[in-house]
Structure formats: structure tokens, C-alpha cells
Amino acid sequence: PPAHSCNDWIGPPDKHSNLRPVIFYVPPEESPLERRLREARQEAQACNQRFWARHNRAFCQEKEEFIYSRLKAKGLEMRDETGQKATLNAEEMADFYKDFLSKNFRKHMQYNRDWYKRNFTITFLMGQVALARALRWLRWKKKNVGN
Amino acid sequence: GLFVWHLRNTGIRQVPCQFVHLCRVANDRLVTFQYFNFLKRMYVTQYNKDLSQRAKPKSDSVASPFRELQQLDQEKKVIHKIRPISPVHQPLSETLSRNELREVKSAAETEGSVAPVRAESKEDRQWKEMKLRLDDLPGILARLSKIKLTALVVSTASAGFAMAPVPFDLTCFLLASLGTGLASCAANSINQFFEVPFDSNMNRTKNRPLVRGQISPLLAVCFAASCGVPGIALLTLGVNPLTGALGAFNIFLYTCCYTPMKRMSIANTWVGAVVGAIPPVMGWTAATGTLDAGALLLGGILYSWQFPHFNALSWGLREDYSRGGYCMMSVTHPGLCRRVALRHCLALIGLSTLAPVLDMTTWTFPVISLPINLYISYLAFRFYRDADRSSSRKLFFCSLWHLPMLLLVMFTCKKSLLDKEDKGDLLGGDHGRAMEIRLP
Numbered sequence: 001p002p003a004h005s006c007n008d009w010i011g012p013p014d015k016h017s018n019l020r021p022v023i024f025y026v027p028p029e030e031s032p033l034e035r036r037l038r039e040a041r042q043e044a045q046a047c048n049q050r051f052w053a054r055h056n057r058a059f060c061q062e063k064e065e066f067i068y069s070r071l072k073a074k075g076l077e078m079r080d081e082t083g084q085k086a087t088l089n090a091e092e093m094a095d096f097y098k099d100f101l102s103k104n105f106r107k108h109m110q111y112n113r114d115w116y117k118r119n120f121t122i123t124f125l126m127g128q129v130a131l132a133r134a135l136r137w138l139r140w141k142k143k144n145v146g147n
Numbered sequence: 148g149l150f151v152w153h154l155r156n157t158g159i160r161q162v163p164c165q166f167v168h169l170c171r172v173a174n175d176r177l178v179t180f181q182y183f184n185f186l187k188r189m190y191v192t193q194y195n196k197d198l199s200q201r202a203k204p205k206s207d208s209v210a211s212p213f214r215e216l217q218q219l220d221q222e223k224k225v226i227h228k229i230r231p232i233s234p235v236h237q238p239l240s241e242t243l244s245r246n247e248l249r250e251v252k253s254a255a256e257t258e259g260s261v262a263p264v265r266a267e268s269k270e271d272r273q274w275k276e277m278k279l280r281l282d283d284l285p286g287i288l289a290r291l292s293k294i295k296l297t298a299l300v301v302s303t304a305s306a307g308f309a310m311a312p313v314p315f316d317l318t319c320f321l322l323a324s325l326g327t328g329l330a331s332c333a334a335n336s337i338n339q340f341f342e343v344p345f346d347s348n349m350n351r352t353k354n355r356p357l358v359r360g361q362i363s364p365l366l367a368v369c370f371a372a373s374c375g376v377p378g379i380a381l382l383t384l385g386v387n388p389l390t391g392a393l394g395a396f397n398i399f400l401y402t403c404c405y406t407p408m409k410r411m412s413i414a415n416t417w418v419g420a421v422v423g424a425i426p427p428v429m430g431w432t433a434a435t436g437t438l439d440a441g442a443l444l445l446g447g448i449l450y451s452w453q454f455p456h457f458n459a460l461s462w463g464l465r466e467d468y469s470r471g472g473y474c475m476m477s478v479t480h481p482g483l484c485r486r487v488a489l490r491h492c493l494a495l496i497g498l499s500t501l502a503p504v505l506d507m508t509t510w511t512f513p514v515i516s517l518p519i520n521l522y523i524s525y526l527a528f529r530f531y532r533d534a535d536r537s538s539s540r541k542l543f544f545c546s547l548w549h550l551p552m553l554l555l556v557m558f559t560c561k562k563s564l565l566d567k568e569d570k571g572d573l574l575g576g577d578h579g580r581a582m583e584i585r586l587p
Binding site: 008009010011012013017018019020022023048052055056059090091093094096097098100101102104105107108109111112115116119122123126127130 | 272273274275276277278340341343344347348353358359360363364365368407410411463465466468469470472473474478479481534535536
């Protein structure tokens with residue numbers, strides 16, 4: 001993002017977590033409230049990124065292992081003559097999906113609680129910041145009109 | 148009628164193999180959808196988007212090993228190891244070709260072999276300033292409120308209103324529709340507000356406004372409040388308190404029960420079915436002011452319809468759901484998933500027969516609706532027995548035209564008020580009068 005910009009910038013989805021990173025703009029006269037908001041957003045972003053990157057990587061890895069073990073059980077190789085990777089059909093993968101979901105259930109519950117809390121906090125802080133800014137703007141307006 | 152006309156253009160289509168050519172054409176994919184049934188567009192676009200969902204990073208130039216699992220037919224021709232899937236029947240050829248172009252496009256991107264890049268995906272790879280542009284706002288809010296889904300919800304509410312055995316009141320009808328629409332917008336916005344990181348990880352939902360940072364969460368919540376509060380107020384004060392209460396309850400059910408439950412238990416599907424069933428009940432109560440058997444029957448029909456619709460859709464999204472942590476029957480209890488879909492299709496037959504018993508329609512309704520209900524039940528049976536991709540898709544697409552058609556037939560067979568008053572004439576003059584399309 002350009003140096004002169006006064007806004008946050010959001011980027012393309014991350015390779016591993018599929019989340020879009022945000023670069024936060026730090027205004028020169030950032031109030032403590034605004035700083036709290038920015039830090040909360042940064043923390044949430046980092047936390048989400050960590051969780052999903054790890055989770056997705058685990059998914060890919062376990063999927064590969066599952067396919068490998070199944071193919072082995074069937075006596076097939078990972079790659080066929082043309083060099084294409086062998087796959088299983090959706091029905092065979094269904095066992096893996098079910099297993100993966102139940103294995104990660106607790107992890108997801110924890111993450112959900114965490115995410116909902118963070119989301120509400122951030123949105124509430126955003127509301128406070130917006131209100132504070134609006135009041136500041138009104139005061140500035142009144143001062144200017146007075147002049 | 149509009150739905151029916153579009154959906155009648157049936158035909159089996161296969162996408163030609165020259166996908167390079169197709170890829171170029173696909174650049175204006177989104178715009179061309181305007182020409183088609185928006186319902187079709189919404190579902191088909193969303194549904195097909197999932198088919199190439201991948202967990203592996205997109206920028207990998209090495210072909211992602213397991214994307215084959217989600218492929219459509221044309222990709223079968225490229226990758227040899229996939230088990231052959233029977234050609235998918237798509238009612239609209241252009242919709243199919245556009246969608247499959249997207250599929251091919253996505254595959255091509257993964258392989259890094261095909262040069263043409265869609266304008267949108269190129270945009271996606273750039274850094275964007277998080278500033279709200281006012282001219283983008285209507286589009287953003289439309290997507291935030293899932294405007295197409297809202298339109299469908301409003302149309303089911305209108306169906307409920309139309310089926311109510313009272314003289315038609317235009318103002319009431321418009322107020323009820325507007326109120327329901329606003330309530331639906333509010334509910335959908337809150338749903339998206341809650342689900343940002345999960346939506347980012349699913350292909351179907353990754354282009355939502357909050358995921359893309361086009362709008363801040365605060366604004367999304369404010370929008371939801373500014374739709375929900377006037378919507379419910381309109382229903383309570385402008386229509387009647389019962390409808391208002393139902394609307395508020397539905398918003399609560401959807402945002403605070405269904406949305407969190409999606410990640411906790413498979414029971415979310417049943418809650419979601421209730422959410423879908425309430426709008427026609429709201430339409431009915433808006434017209435009559437009371438919650439009587441007819442309202443519940445209409446609600447029951449929509450409740451039962453949700454199951455074949457959703458279960459068939461979710462069958463193709465199992466990978467996404469598993470990775471995203473969504474507890475859906477199709478992943479955890481696949482047998483139950485198919486059984487429930489079949490059960491509810493059969494229930495639809497029963498409910499349709501109940502309509503004339505409750506004096507809602509004439510006996511022509513169960514007779515005429517029997518073929519459509521039997522057809523969807525047959526597809527549900529095939530889905531139950533085969534449990535594969537093609538049967539799930541067939542069932543899903545059938546559900547898309549089945550509901551509008553059923554409601555239309557129900558409306559045409561609606562027992563006219565005159566008939567009701569003159570009970571003696573029931574057997575005689577019924578058929579003649581029943582087939583008129585009445586808008587009293």
C-alpha cells in the first residue's frame with residue numbers, strides 16, 4: 001500500500017489460511033481508543049491466520065496420508081503412467097471427511113467461542129471509535145461555525 | 148411463472164473441450180447471468196463454485212493432487228484417473244457452459260497452464276484500499292443481504308398471503324412483503340457478520356463483502372439494524388403483531404440458533420428448515436391475522452421441501468464442510484442425510500393431499516401435483532440408493548423448480564371464496580372455477 005494512504009489496505013487471500021491480511025493505518029494522532037481497536041483487530045487477524053493456516057495444512061496433510069493409505073490398501077500407486085496423481089472418489093473420501101470433522105470438533109468449538117468474542121469486541125470498539133469521531137467532528141464544526 | 152418458463156428449457160449439455168476458447172469467453176461470466184432466472188443463477192453459481200474448492204494454495208503451479216474429487220465432466224477428460232460420472236443435466240445450457248467455464252478456469256489457474264485470467268481474479272490478487280465507495284454501496288449491500296435469497300423468501304411469503312382464504316388486500320400484501328424482505332436482509336447480514344473466517348475458507352462464500360473487506364463489520368451490523376428494526380416495526384404496526392412477532396422470531400432463529408448451530412450439531416438442518424417454513428406462515432397471518440391450519444400446512448410444505456433441497460446440495464460440499472468445521476448430516480451421517488431427504492419428499496405428497504381436506508384447495512391440487520411430487524420422490528429415492536454426485540445434483544436441481552411449480556399449482560387450485568360459501572356446488576362447478584387464476 002502507498003505511503004500516503006490514510007486507510008487500511010486489504011490484500012489477496014493468504015495461501016494457507018485463505019484469509020485476507022489487512023495492513024492497518026496508524027494515524028499520527030491516534031487516540032487510546034483507536035489504538036485499542038487497531039490492536040484488537042491485529043490480534044484477531046494474527047490468531048485467525050495461525051488457526052486456519054495450521055488447520056488447512058493439517059487437512060491437506062491428513063488427506064494425502066489417507067489417500068496414500070487407501071491406495072496402498074487397494075494395491076495402486078500414487079501416480080499412474082501419465083504421471084497424474086491417483087485419487088479416490090467422493091464416496092471413499094467421505095470417510096476421511098467424517099473422521100476429520102469429528103477429530104477437530106473440540107478445536108472448532110474453542111475457536112468459535114474465541115472468534116465470536118473477538119468479533120463482538122472489535123465491532124463494539126468500532127462503534128465507540130465511530131461515535132468518538134462523530135462527536136469530535138461536531139465539536140470541530142461548531143468551533144468553525146463560531147469562527 | 149417466470150421460474151417455470153426458464154426452467155422448462157431443459158436439455159443435456161456437455162461443455163466443449165476447447166477450454167482455452169471458453170476461458171476467454173468466461174471473462175464476462177457474471178454479467179451474462181443477468182439474462183437468466185436469478186434463482187437458477189444463484190444456486191447454480193453457488194453450487195458450482197464449490198466443485199473446485201481446494202484446500203491447497205491456489206498459487207501452486209503444481210496441479211493440486213486432490214482437486215479431481217470435485218471435478219465436473221470436462222475436467223474428467225483432462226485427468227484420467229477419475230471415476231466416470233454421468234453427464235450432469237443442466238436446464239440452461241448457457242448457465243452450464245458459463246459455470247463449467249468457471250470450473251475449467253479454476254482448474255486452469257491451479258495448473259498455471261492457461262494464460263487468460265478472469266478480470267475478477269486478477270483484481271482479487273491486488274491490494275485494495277479499505278475505503279467505502281458510495282457507488283459500490285448498493286451492490287455491496289445487495290450481496291450482504293443475499294438479495295436473491297431474500298427475493299425468494301419474499302415470494303414464499305407472498306405465496307402464503309395469496310393462499311389465505313380472504314379477499315386480497317393490496318396494501319397489506321405490499322407491506323407484508325416489504326417487511327418480510329427487510330427482516331430477511333437483516334438476518335442475512337448478521338449471518339454474514341458472524342461467519343467471516345468460515346466464509347473465507349469456502350469457495351462458495353469467499354466473495355462476500357465482509358470477507359473481501361469491502362464493508363466494515365460495524366457498517367454491516369448497522370445495516371442489519373436499519374433493515375431489521377423498520378422491517379419488524381412495519382410488520383407489527385402496518386400488518387399485525389402476530390406477523391411482526393413471527394418475523395422477529397425468525398430473525399432470532401436464523402442468526403442466534405441456526406448460524407451458531409451449524410458448527411455444533413447436525414440438528415441445525417431442522418432449525419434451518421423451520422426458518423424456511425416461517426415466511427409463508429407470515430404471509431398467511433398477514434392476510435388473515437390468525438395462525439390457522441392452512442398456515443401450518445403451507446409452513447409444513449416448505450419445511451419438508453427444505454430437506455431434499457439442502458441435503459442434496461450439501462452432498463457435494465462435504466469437503467468444504469469438513470474442512471470448515473461445519474456439522475452437516477452429509478458429512479457425519481450420510482445415511483441419515485439421504486433417508487431424511489427421501490422421507491420428506493414422500494411427506495410432501497401427504498401434505499399436498501391434506502390441502503383440500505383443510506379447504507385450502509380443491510381436489511385437483513393433489514391430483515395435479517402428484518406427478519411433480521412423485522418425480523422428486525423418485526429422484527430422492529435414487530439419491531438414497533445411489534448416494535453419488537449425479538443423483539444429488541439431479542435432486543437439487545429438481546427441488547429448484549419443484550417448489551415454484553407446486554406453489555403455482557396450489558394457487559391455481561385455490562378454493563375460491565365463492566365456492567366456499569356455496570358448499571353445495573362443490574362437486575359440480577369446482578373444476579371449472581378452480582382452474583381460473585384468481586386474484587380477487
